[in-house]
Amino acid sequence: MMNFGINNYKDLIEFISYIITSFSLIGIWITYAWSKKQIHFSTMSKCINDFREFLKCYGEADETLAFEYIDLVNEELFYLEKNYLPVDVAIEWIDGMIDWLPFYNANGDFIQSQNLSFLKNEQYVTIVLNGYPRILKVIQLNKTIDFEKVRLASLTLENRKLQFEERNKLIFEIISNLKLSFWRKRFITRKIASR
Incomplete structure (x- = not known):
């Protein structure tokens, strides 16, 4: 357990929690980026559909x-x-x-x-x-x-x-x-x- 500066089980648990926290933050960032794209897509889709409906009645x-x-x-x-x-x-x-x-x-x-x-x-x-x-x-x-x-x-x-x-x-x-x-x-x- 001495290879990574881990001297006891407490250090091992802290090291594992840092890794889990890092992966969690990466997951949160990926989720945020994906949800932002979803907001962009749903906003564009709604407005495009509204404009198409508008054009059907134009005139x-x-x-x-x-x-x-x-x-x-x-x-x-x-x-x-x-x-x-x-x-x-x-x-x-x-x-x-x-x-x-x-x-x-x-x-x-x-x-x-x-x-x-x-x-x-x-x-x-x-x-x-x-x-x-x-x-x-x-x-x-x-x-x-x-x-x-x-x-x-x-x-x-x-x-x-x-x-x-x-x-x-x-x-x-x-x-x-x-x-x-x-x-x-x-x-x-x-x-x-x-x-």
């Missing part, structure tokens, strides 16, 4: 759909704030929101929703979003974004590059408005060209 009762979409976006933004999503997924979801949400540019100009007609009227948007402070915070931009570039229709190679750069600025602005320093750091250091 019918637009006012009802606008409220459903606003609820969904509010939920997604909550998940972003709480870091329930991987960074790549969060950026993709924000990029998808750009075509559906209205915005207020830094100069105060109202930018209509591209896809929801009920979110094209500024007065209506003000009334609807009054109950959604998280979304209001996101759509009130501190920098001027060129929405003509963001929503370019003709995607030649040059236009695609212009659109990509302007959309990235808008995504970063949305992330900044959510005050997600973790996401900002990842967004800045990440090469978004893979989108």
Whole structure:
């Protein structure tokens, strides 16, 4: 028993308990990592299913759909704030929101929703979003974004590059408005060209 500094049975029991504790900590870490992935997966799955259901009804009762979409976006933004999503997924979801949400540019100009007609009227948007402070915070931009570039229709190679750069600025602005320093750091250091 002298080989590992074990002089008696008490030392042997302590040594065994250290080993068991070490394995327990490793097990706890593995369980935590697995449960975090499960949370990411279940969150993404729920929101994707909700969006698919929304798209099935798109074009019918637009006012009802606008409220459903606003609820969904509010939920997604909550998940972003709480870091329930991987960074790549969060950026993709924000990029998808750009075509559906209205915005207020830094100069105060109202930018209509591209896809929801009920979110094209500024007065209506003000009334609807009054109950959604998280979304209001996101759509009130501190920098001027060129929405003509963001929503370019003709995607030649040059236009695609212009659109990509302007959309990235808008995504970063949305992330900044959510005050997600973790996401900002990842967004800045990440090469978004893979989108």
